[in-house]
Amino acid sequence: MVRPLDFDSTRLPSPHTGESHEAWRRTVRAFVDREIAPYVNEWDERGEFPRALHRKAAEIGLIGLGYPEDYGGTSDGVDVFHSLIASEELARAGAGGLIAGLMTHGIGLPPILALGPEALKRRIAPPVLAGEKLIALCVTEPSGGSDVARLKTRAVRRGDVYIVNGEKTYITTGMRADYLTVAVRTGGDGAGGLSFLLIEADRKGVSRAPLPKMGWWMSDTASIRFDDVEVPAENLIGAENQGFAGIVANFNMERLSMAAQAIAFARVCLADAADWALARETFGKPLAKHQVIRHKLAEMLRSVLAAQAFLDHCAWRVKNGVTPVAALALLKTQASRTMEFCAREAMQILGGAGFIRGCRVERIYREVRVMAIGGGSEEIMLDLAARQSGL
Amino acid sequence: MKLLVPVKRVIDYNVKVRVKSDQSGVDLANVKMSMNPFDEIAVEEAVRMKEAGTAQEIVVVSIGPEKAQDQIRQALAMGADRGLLVKTEAETEPLGVATLLKAIVEEEKPDLVIMGKQAIDDDCNQTGQMLAALLGWPQGTFASKIEKKDGEIHVTREIDGGLQTVSLKLPAVVTTDLRLNEPRYASLPNIMKAKKKPLDVKDPSDYGVDLKPRLEVLKVTEPPKREGGVKVETVAELVDKLKNEAGVL
Numbered sequence: 001m002v003r004p005l006d007f008d009s010t011r012l013p014s015p016h017t018g019e020s021h022e023a024w025r026r027t028v029r030a031f032v033d034r035e036i037a038p039y040v041n042e043w044d045e046r047g048e049f050p051r052a053l054h055r056k057a058a059e060i061g062l063i064g065l066g067y068p069e070d071y072g073g074t075s076d077g078v079d080v081f082h083s084l085i086a087s088e089e090l091a092r093a094g095a096g097g098l099i100a101g102l103m104t105h106g107i108g109l110p111p112i113l114a115l116g117p118e119a120l121k122r123r124i125a126p127p128v129l130a131g132e133k134l135i136a137l138c139v140t141e142p143s144g145g146s147d148v149a150r151l152k153t154r155a156v157r158r159g160d161v162y163i164v165n166g167e168k169t170y171i172t173t174g175m176r177a178d179y180l181t182v183a184v185r186t187g188g189d190g191a192g193g194l195s196f197l198l199i200e201a202d203r204k205g206v207s208r209a210p211l212p213k214m215g216w217w218m219s220d221t222a223s224i225r226f227d228d229v230e231v232p233a234e235n236l237i238g239a240e241n242q243g244f245a246g247i248v249a250n251f252n253m254e255r256l257s258m259a260a261q262a263i264a265f266a267r268v269c270l271a272d273a274a275d276w277a278l279a280r281e282t283f284g285k286p287l288a289k290h291q292v293i294r295h296k297l298a299e300m301l302r303s304v305l306a307a308q309a310f311l312d313h314c315a316w317r318v319k320n321g322v323t324p325v326a327a328l329a330l331l332k333t334q335a336s337r338t339m340e341f342c343a344r345e346a347m348q349i350l351g352g353a354g355f356i357r358g359c360r361v362e363r364i365y366r367e368v369r370v371m372a373i374g375g376g377s378e379e380i381m382l383d384l385a386a387r388q389s390g391l
Numbered sequence: 392m393k394l395l396v397p398v399k400r401v402i403d404y405n406v407k408v409r410v411k412s413d414q415s416g417v418d419l420a421n422v423k424m425s426m427n428p429f430d431e432i433a434v435e436e437a438v439r440m441k442e443a444g445t446a447q448e449i450v451v452v453s454i455g456p457e458k459a460q461d462q463i464r465q466a467l468a469m470g471a472d473r474g475l476l477v478k479t480e481a482e483t484e485p486l487g488v489a490t491l492l493k494a495i496v497e498e499e500k501p502d503l504v505i506m507g508k509q510a511i512d513d514d515c516n517q518t519g520q521m522l523a524a525l526l527g528w529p530q531g532t533f534a535s536k537i538e539k540k541d542g543e544i545h546v547t548r549e550i551d552g553g554l555q556t557v558s559l560k561l562p563a564v565v566t567t568d569l570r571l572n573e574p575r576y577a578s579l580p581n582i583m584k585a586k587k588k589p590l591d592v593k594d595p596s597d598y599g600v601d602l603k604p605r606l607e608v609l610k611v612t613e614p615p616k617r618e619g620g621v622k623v624e625t626v627a628e629l630v631d632k633l634k635n636e637a638g639v640l
Contacts, residue, residue, distance in 0.1 A: 003421060008423065009421075019460075019461060019464060019586075020582050020583065020586060022461065023461070023464060023465060023468060023577060023582045023585075024579055024582055026425070026465065026577070027576045027577050027578065027579070027582070030576055031576055059576075059578065060576045060578045060579065061578040061579025061580050061581075061582075062579070064579070064580075065579055074579045074580045074583065076583050077583040077586065078579070078583070082579070
């Protein structure tokens with residue numbers, strides 16, 4: 001049975017999903033088709049998307065997905081596959097900046113829910129999960145990102161407040177965020193001296209500047225300075241000097257979700273390249289009938305299916321309560337390389353048409369690097385896996 | 392009011408339909424299936440009536456394969472209260488479906504049946520009309536607006552000449568057109584809640600109805616490929632072509 005290459009046919013049937021997953025896929029797909037896909041080119045060129053989209057996404061349950069019901073989330077009956085389906089279907093619009101901007105709370109909120117005092121959770125989580133307030137995670141600094149244990153931004157306790165000084169950079173949604181979840185040094189050197197502090201973005205002494213980027217145009221990225229910012233001590237997330245575990249715990253879910261996105265972007269590239277290869281005629285026949293092109297498509301499919309199987313397997317382990325750190329690090333690398341390969345090959349197949357702005361492949365090509373660097377660079381991922389393997 | 396909303400599982404509107412090589416029908420293997428879009432509009436309208444307080448209960452019924460439960464669950468996630476699947480693998484036809492729906496109506500006793508004006512697979516546009524006739528109920532087809540006033544239902548219909556409003560005594564059958572409303576998304580929390588709503592599964596024989604097809608399919612073919620148009624230089628040439636090639640003058 002011949003099945004043409006499209007976004008759905010390039011996905012392996014999953015043994016891990018059931019009726020509620022497919023129903024959820026239908027909802028997110030309809031939401032993307034109606035509220036997102038028609039506008040992504042315009043939003044990307046404009047460098048922003050409407051803030052109202054956060055509330056609309058909250059209404060369908062996208063923002064609250066996987067978060068506790070007590071704070072306005074949906075967790076009953078929800079597993080990791082529901083969130084991977086959301087990542088995948090959002091990626092179908094072919095605009096990574098949309099996901100980065102719309103789902104920033106996925107990295108900003110978990111430290112509060114994992115470590116924070118109840119009063120702070122009650123104050124911050126419900127408006128964020130309703131799509132009314134935006135929250136960003138601030139870890140990376142101008143002096144370094146991957147080496148989290150050496151962060152320099154300092155918070156000094158003075159009576160009932162902390163005084164914060166320092167600078168953060170490459171902060172996704174940093175310009176628009178109402179709340180900042182900031183990793184600060186409260187103790188001595190190394191991982192044991194780090195804490196998380198919730199800093200309202202409108203506090204005196206917080207200044208921000210936008211950073212223009214290679215891709216992800218519709219999502220803002222900021223450099224943020226803290227000059228003698230006074231923060232009430234009740235904004236401390238968890239115990240003092242216990243922040244490092246919170247930073248690291250967040251990484252595994254982020255890697256899984258980024259892998260799902262990267263593989264979905266690869267599927268978009270494959271589907272669009274296949275469409276073009278069947279329609280475009282050269283030397284008297286469709287591109288797809290030239291061996292040099294059809295083999296490119298077959299190679300893309302091969303890499304997509306392998307990455308997909310790896311993703312489903314890792315997600316299944318996570319669903320069963322296991323955190324396979326090394327496998328997740330390698331999965332993220334596998335996924336970004338699959339995306340890179342497919343974006344490259346799709347651009348070659350599209351030729352001049354792919355070089356013109358306004359098509360999904362062109363945008364995805366510009367977003368390859370952020371997927372291979374952000375959320376743990378390929379180099380850091382490989383080294384982590386090596387260490388986990390006793391090397 | 393109690394509402395009955397029949398929904399059909401059909402090939403998704405985004406799918407490029409392919410004809411089977413033996414011309415016996417269209418290829419359904421590995422094809423994405425969805426709720427008929429006009430039925431989705433009917434479900435939405437029913438849920439809005441319930442939210443407005445004019446309806447108290449919404450029962451969703453589908454006649455089709457086991458997997459049609461997915462479409463019923465979707466309707467439950469949109470806000471319907473209870474589902475009923477009458478399971479059949481047979482190719483469903485308007486008269487068979489209308490006969491079975493009549494039996495279901497007699498059992499459920501709804502005040503109003505709201506359903507899509509047609510299903511996008513066979514585009515028959517017959518089931519609602521046949522059901523109304525079999526029941527001897529008034530019908531309001533192609534609804535673009537539905538209002539309940541003084542115990543009657545006022546249906547604004549989209550007809551060739553514009554809009555027509557008919558008032559129907561209850562119980563009645565209404566079929567929905569495209570512009571009636573824009574269906575909501577089934578939200579994640581509601582998808583989860585829908586899992587717990589009751590869904591009965593029955594057999595056509597439970598209602599004493601035989602769904603055996605009455606129509607014989609001779610063959611199914613692709614529509615003829617559209618050919619490019621031609622530009623004519625003069626009016627005389629146009630008249631000549633209309634007269635001698637198209638044969639319409």
